[in-house]
Amino acid sequence: GAVVSQHPSWVICKSGTSVKIECRSLDFQATTMFWYRQFPKQSLMLMATSNEGSKATYEQGVEKDKFLINHASLTLSTLTVTSAHPEDSSFYICSARTGFLGYGYTFGSGTRLTVV
């Protein structure tokens, strides 16, 4: 149980284009999803928290106009990297809270974004 499906698993795009990453909770309702970014050999850094039906909360230093997050349903959250640049190349991964009291999280499989 508690599976989060993330797509695509990898994507290559040209500078200036936009890329959408989807995370779906398959067998539970995810009222809250977290989006992380991980650069090579570094830790996971929280980018934003998305709550179903409301605006996402972004961490300091994360451009909300560049990383658009939509959490329109209890099973789907999307991250759109707009006007991508090579420095946006990274591993993006979502996580959903699975427990009633906020305990327990499950991660998506991650998306490797390469901007050329």
Next chain:
Amino acid sequence: GENVEQHPSTLSVQEGDSAVIKCTYSDSASNYFPWYKQELGKRPQLIIDIRSNVGEKKDQRIAVTLNKTAKHFSLHITETQPEDSAVYFCAASTDAGKSTFGDGTTLTVKP
């Protein structure tokens, strides 16, 4: 905000030996402490977790200890095997659900 420090950054042990990774956190409101194993190019996998009302938890060769007073928690792996080689991350979470991760420890188990 929360700050999580993880040590060591790299750890090399001989197969069969034990490995210990330590983390400290700063926010006394943190009450959930998971540990993740991440193999190259893959998602982090939860391997064990502990909640603030428990001091120790064990699952086969893996154990985690928590000292809330000192704000530190540790991962212990006994009888290490080559397949334990990976990057391990600790995290501290509050009821709000946001996790702060440590910087990771690259564990290498030599056969």
